[in-house]
Amino acid sequence: ILNVEQSPQSLHVQEGDSTNFTCSFPSSNFYALHWYRWETAKSPEALFVMTLNGDEKKKGRISATLNTKEGYSYLYIKGSQPEDSATYLCAPRYSGAGSYQLTFGKGTKLSVIP
Amino acid sequence: GAGVSQTPSNKVTEKGKYVELRCDPISGHTALYWYRQSLGQGPEFLIYFQGTGAADDSGLPNDRFFAVRPEGSVSTLKIQRTERGDSAVYLCASSFTGGTGELFFGEGSRLTVL
Numbered sequence: 001i002l003n004v005e006q007s008p009q010s011l012h013v014q015e016g017d018s019t020n021f022t023c024s025f026p027s028s029n030f031y032a033l034h035w036y037r038w039e040t041a042k043s044p045e046a047l048f049v050m051t052l053n054g055d056e057k058k059k060g061r062i063s064a065t066l067n068t069k070e071g072y073s074y075l076y077i078k079g080s081q082p083e084d085s086a087t088y089l090c091a092p093r094y095s096g097a098g099s100y101q102l103t104f105g106k107g108t109k110l111s112v113i114p
Numbered sequence: 115g116a117g118v119s120q121t122p123s124n125k126v127t128e129k130g131k132y133v134e135l136r137c138d139p140i141s142g143h144t145a146l147y148w149y150r151q152s153l154g155q156g157p158e159f160l161i162y163f164q165g166t167g168a169a170d171d172s173g174l175p176n177d178r179f180f181a182v183r184p185e186g187s188v189s190t191l192k193i194q195r196t197e198r199g200d201s202a203v204y205l206c207a208s209s210f211t212g213g214t215g216e217l218f219f220g221e222g223s224r225l226t227v228l
Binding site: 006 | 158
């Protein structure tokens with residue numbers, strides 16, 4: 001069983017604050033890392049799919065970095081807004097048998113206070 | 115519709131009953147996945163279809179769970195003799211291929227077994 005850890009489990013920030021959270025995962029046979037945002041009563045929405053060590057991706061105020069050698073990824077949100085309130089999930093994918101499976105962490109629940 | 119559609123959105127049933135959950139993927143997506151999110155956990159892989167066949171059903175917890183995709187489009191997840199531990203959000207996702215691309219999720223079916 002793969003151990004995918006996300007921290008913190010939850011956090012509350014004020015509107016306008018910048019924040020970041022961590023996803024750590026086993027690095028052996030790593031293939032890709034997915035980040036999803038899941039708002040209450042909606043479907044999980046893909047943010048990024050990252051594959052290369054040192055990769056950095058950006059989407060508006062949200063960005064992510066990836067370290068495949070040590071097995072971690074950071075997600076950053078600049079100038080948090082109430083609409084950023086959601087659970088952020090990371091899920092690595094590995095090569096070999098079962099390479100299409102995503103193994104999700106438990107998520108980081110972000111609440112942005114207006 | 116444009117997205118992945120899941121029905122019902124909510125299902126309350128009694129222990130021991132039979133339940134069917136339906137997923138209508140994005141048109142043209144050959145790969146279809148079922149995941150389950152139990153309280154306090156990240157989504158957990160159940161089964162993956164490539165076309166009509168179940169390419170990997172290793173995530174199904176026991177033989178009470180079964181899924182079909184007879185025409186390579188709509189899929190039905192079937193749960194026999196439901197137990198309270200089956201209570202969870204059942205998520206369906208689809209993608210263009212079974213490779214490493216982004217998954218598109220539905221809003222999920224919340225199952226509550228009393």
